[in-house]
Amino acid sequence: MSHVTVIEIEIRDLECLRQAAEDLGLEFRQGQQTFKWWGHSVGDFPLPEGFTEADMGKCSHALAVKGKPGAYEVGVVARRDGKAGYILMWDFYGGGKGLQAAVGDKCSKLCQKYSEKVVLKHAKPLQAQGWNLQRSAGANGAVVIKLVRP
Amino acid sequence: MKEITITIAPDGSVSTQVKGIKGAGCKTLTNQIEKALGSVASNKATPEMFEKAQPEKLKLGG
Numbered sequence: 669m670s671h672v673t674v675i676e677i678e679i680r681d682l683e684c685l686r687q688a689a690e691d692l693g694l695e696f697r698q699g700q701q702t703f704k705w706w707g708h709s710v711g712d713f714p715l716p717e718g719f720t721e722a723d724m725g726k727c728s729h730a731l732a733v734k735g736k737p738g739a740y741e742v743g744v745v746a747r748r749d750g751k752a753g754y755i756l757m758w759d760f761y762g763g764g765k766g767l768q769a770a771v772g773d774k775c776s777k778l779c780q781k782y783s784e785k786v787v788l789k790h791a792k793p794l795q796a797q798g799w800n801l802q803r804s805a806g807a808n809g810a811v812v813i814k815l816v817r818p
Numbered sequence: 819m820k821e822i823t824i825t826i827a828p829d830g831s832v833s834t835q836v837k838g839i840k841g842a843g844c845k846t847l848t849n850q851i852e853k854a855l856g857s858v859a860s861n862k863a864t865p866e867m868f869e870k871a872q873p874e875k876l877k878l879g880g
Contacts, residue, residue: 672833672834673834673848673852673861674831674832674833674859674861675834675852675857675858676858676859677855677856678855678857680854681854774829779829779830780826780827780829783826783830783831783855786854786855787832787855789854790850790851790854791851794847799820799822806825808827808828809828810826812823812824812825812826813823813824814821814824815821816819816820817819818820
């Protein structure tokens with residue numbers, strides 16, 4: 669064994685996000701500046717760093733559930749905490765009118781799929797060097813990707 | 819046998835584990851993937867990392 673690393677995910681690759689969304693039945697709406705939500709914050713949850721209530725519903729791009737025009741949407745919003753990339757914002761009240769079923773609780777399904785897309789994309793140079801890639805289901809819903817070289 | 823195992827938890831967080839590679843070369847292998855994913859929350863070197871790599875073996879893919 670050589671090293672073990674734990675990584676906190678940051679959404680930076682919009683193409684991987686688009687592919688992840690498509691796999692889960694969502695449409696990536698490039699350049700859509702607002703996302704559908706209830707429309708008013710009742711202040712029961714803290715907002716992300718750098719955001720006020722006036723910013724709610726505004727985004728750089730949006731993700732919409734295909735075939736469910738009444739569902740709320742996920743806003744892909746540029747970060748304001750000094751880091752590069754985006755955060756995902758969505759209204760989960762009442763399951764987001766069908767949104768949560770597609771993206772998972774706390775957008776977990778979408779985040780997991782996004783991470784997988786990023787890993788597969790950046791594993792390609794290793795595959796070109798002779799590493800074999802194997803994907804399998806791990807414990808407790810995890811996805812395990814192994815790169816093996818004799 | 820060299821092996822990189824990438825585990826993606828149900829919440830999207832990721833852990834990587836490298837086996838069978840001596841020296842700091844193990845970090846180079848996963849660096850691109852880790853950088854693309856986000857920030858490293860923890861990084862634990864294992865004894866193998868501090869062993870000297872054997873260039874001849876690496877060149878041969880063995």
